[in-house]
Amino acid sequence: MKHILIPTNFSSNSWNALEYAVNLFTNEQCIFYILHVDELSNSDIQGNSLLVMTRPNRITAKEKLQVLLKKISSLYANQLHQFIALEEYGNLIDHIKKTVESKKIDIIVMGTKGATGLKTSFLGTNTGNVITKVVCNVLVIPENAIAKAPNKVAFPTDFNLFYTYPILNSITEILEISNAKLDVIHVTQTKPNFSNSQLINQAYLNDYLKELFIDNHSFNHILGKNVRDSILDYITENKIEMLTMVAKNLNLFQQIFFNNSVEELSHQTSVPLFVMHE
Structure with missing residues (x-):
């Protein structure tokens, strides 16, 4: 319950x-x-x-x-x-x-x-x-x-955090309840140059999603000068119906939500935000 x-x-x-x-x-x-x-x-x-x-x-x-x-x-x-x-x-x-x-x-x-x-x-x-x-x-x-229930859920991440059980379980519950497709989004200004820990975290997340949602997830690497604008544009263009983020990932959280104007977020006002805590 x-x-x-x-x-x-x-x-x-x-x-x-x-x-x-x-x-x-x-x-x-x-x-x-x-x-x-x-x-x-x-x-x-x-x-x-x-x-x-x-x-x-x-x-x-x-x-x-x-x-x-x-x-x-x-x-x-x-x-x-x-x-x-x-x-x-x-x-x-x-x-x-x-x-x-x-x-x-x-x-x-x-x-x-x-x-x-x-x-x-x-x-x-x-x-x-x-x-x-x-x-x-x-x-x-x-x-x-x-x-x-959303049909498509976006998960912006920079792969700097290890995905603990509470985080993965929260993602799993939302996807199982809604039967939605998950789009994992990573935005960089240049071609990705991942650290060893980022590669490990990405591989771990990919293995987990493959095991549970093999046909219902994708990894998307986006080149963009501005992380916030790139993610919000992706939400609009791909008809994302829920955005989910890890509260602990303050750096990415700040880039998306801090110091925004109403105009910049006006096209995102109908998309629920699911914030996950460990």
């Missing part, structure tokens, strides 16, 4: 994330934890007095969560899926960390506004903070993403 965490602020973006997750894992037995973290000032508790303050005109987060659960149950009648609402107050990242540990979360699914969620302030967003501060796989769903 999979344990999936979906933080929500009751926006359309968080609903899109939930919708995508429900469709992606439609044939998997799952518990979906729908987590809302509100500010302490909205907790109806004044200081340490534990005095409950009544606010009759305000719809509480608990009430909103109940409405959300009713909406989910009316739209998605899947016997394999269970939905549990969680309400917390305080720091979002702290509560996500606690929930990941206490509920044994396998993957966090979060919505984003697309290009604006991946521009210069990327690390300042909730999504960016979750990716960098919470040790758990994260699936980021842009607002324009179609709620269906």
Whole structure:
């Protein structure tokens, strides 16, 4: 059984994330934890007095969560899926960390506004903070993403990291759930001149994929002056429907997502991003 965490602020973006997750894992037995973290000032508790303050005109987060659960149950009648609402107050990242540990979360699914969620302030967003501060796989769903399993998944890599079991297992699960084809992408400005460790890592990844997905993967070496532009162009030209990366590979991660403008990422706003942690 999979344990999936979906933080929500009751926006359309968080609903899109939930919708995508429900469709992606439609044939998997799952518990979906729908987590809302509100500010302490909205907790109806004044200081340490534990005095409950009544606010009759305000719809509480608990009430909103109940409405959300009713909406989910009316739209998605899947016997394999269970939905549990969680309400917390305080720091979002702290509560996500606690929930990941206490509920044994396998993957966090979060919505984003697309290009604006991946521009210069990327690390300042909730999504960016979750990716960098919470040790758990994260699936980021842009607002324009179609709620269906991907047919083609791209995996940009520079072969500088050894592919550990958690990383390979995460790739395997996504490919098995979606039955998608995997495109491994490596971008260089000149003809590749791999180090010995890069050659070993590439061969190891190739052997692994050949054993499990012999006809469903390819290695693609691209010559390009700019890594980010080359990868984003590849996504568009090859109709990639999910991008997956290793969180630990900070160098490549920075080249693709840091210091981007909205215009540069506008054509990538419908492609979910799957970030894998070890």
